[in-house]
Amino acid sequence: MKLSxxxxxxxxxxxxxxxxxxxxxxxxxxxxxxxxERHQSNELQARWTMYKPIIMRNDDVVHWQYVRTKFDNxxxxxxxxxxxxxxxxxxxxxxxxxxxxQRHTMxxxxxxxxMxxxxxxxxxxxxxxxxxxxERPAVxxxxxIDSKPFVETLRAFTVGLIALTVVGALGAAGxxxxxARVGMRPLDRLSGEARGLSPGHLSRRLQTDTLAPELSELADSFNGALSRLETAYQQLEAFNADVAHELRTPLGNLIGQTQVTLSRERSPTELKEALHSNLEDLERLRAIVNDMLFLARADRGERAPNRVEVSIAQEVSHAVEYLEFIFEEAGVKVRIEGDAQASIExxxxxxxxxxLLQNAVQHAPRGAEIVVFVLQQPGAIRVSVQNTGSGIAREHLSRLFDRFYRVDSSRSGSRENHGLGLAIVRAVATMHGGTVFAxxxxxxTTIGFTVAA
Incomplete structure (x- = not known):
């Protein structure tokens, strides 16, 4: 049973x-x-000293009877x-x-x-x-003296002490x-305020003005948690809206194109074109679902399992080669600076x-140069992609890695990407024991991540 x-x-x-x-x-x-005991000893010695002269004054058999009579009295x-x-x-x-x-104990x-x-x-x-x-020899x-009065006094005092101890402990408990109840009233008030919180009133906070310092620190910590919860709840609401928006567009396209196709007889060529168009939207849906499943794995704390020791600059070079046709089409160049060795998947x-490179290409002007920096730091490898352009306002930097977040609220370009690219970058960094930055x-604009060295 738990006690309060x-x-x-x-x-x-x-x-x-x-x-x-x-x-x-x-x-x-x-x-x-x-x-x-000291009192008894003093009394015994005093009485012995009192009786000794009686023996000293009677030193023959005739007078010894007087000693007996005196002692009897x-x-x-x-x-x-x-x-x-x-x-x-x-x-x-x-x-x-x-x-x-008896002689021995005396x-x-x-x-x-x-006894x-x-x-x-x-x-x-x-x-x-x-x-x-x-005539009297040495005696x-x-x-x-009877110790019963002393024993009874000590016993009565002991009983009194035991009773006083028990009563005192019970009185102290009460x-x-x-x-404690008086001291806990501020905490009871805090509990009442906490019970009054609900998802519909996430902006409410516990009052800390009249609290003791210890409880004030607790309330401040709780208010901090409420602030983080409110932010997370707002982000969740935005995330749900973004997911609905991202899924609604391809689903709407699929439904609309299918309805148009079925509205009248179509030739095999027209049906094939409709299926190809639908396939593009289905591929987009699959990409969104796969990315969200990957992010869910990272959220559960999954780590990169198949790590090998490689050159970071060489792995970046492979990624650049993979996107080479995109760079040529956009008219930009890519340069890699620095290198380091790290264990990565x-x-x-x-x-x-x-x-990161795809994100940089989308926001770099034609003819610009994108630079990938690889920097060895204490305990970590820093990989950053820098591009020139219009730049990003400071209020957006902290949210770039949120899922479905876009600096452009009009969500232009959502056909080409669905807003999970930088969120995946953060997930990869987390799986390698690193962080992200912007x-x-x-x-x-410089955006990148780190991996543990």
């Missing part, structure tokens, strides 16, 4: 708060535990306290008998603990020797969810160069 951004942020707030509170709780628990007044006096002389003993294990000197029957928690102990005096005085490369300055 608000819920994810709330969950992250909860986790972060839980971790932070848990770390603080562990630190506070450790601090309290050390303080309670002290224990009865404070049932948390326990006392033991251990000695090698059985006359100078005090306290309940202990097992070997320790001979210093701090220890002992006695009837107690829920161990007794913390402090043991130290009281030096011999008079080991042990003071014990507060985080509220903050020769059939596709010649097709692109042929299209420049026009001072009556000289």
């Amino acid at each position: 951004i608000s819920k994810r942020l709330a969950a992250m707030f909860a986790v972060a708060s839980f971790v932070m509170l848990a770390v603080l709780s562990v630190a506070m628990h450790g601090l309290l535990k050390r303080e309670l 002290s224990i009865s007044e404070n049932n948390r306290v326990s006392l033991w006096v251990q000695s090698n002389d059985p006359r100078f003993l005090y306290g309940a008998s202990l097992t070997d294990e 320790g001979a000197h210093g701090f220890g603990q002992v 006695l029957p009837g107690h829920d928690a161990p007794l913390k102990t402090y043991s130290a020797e009281v030096e011999a005096h008079g 080991l005085l042990t003071v014990g 507060l985080g969810y509220y903050i 020769t059939s596709l490369f010649r097709r692109a160069v042929t299209n 420049e026009s300055e001072s009556g000289a």
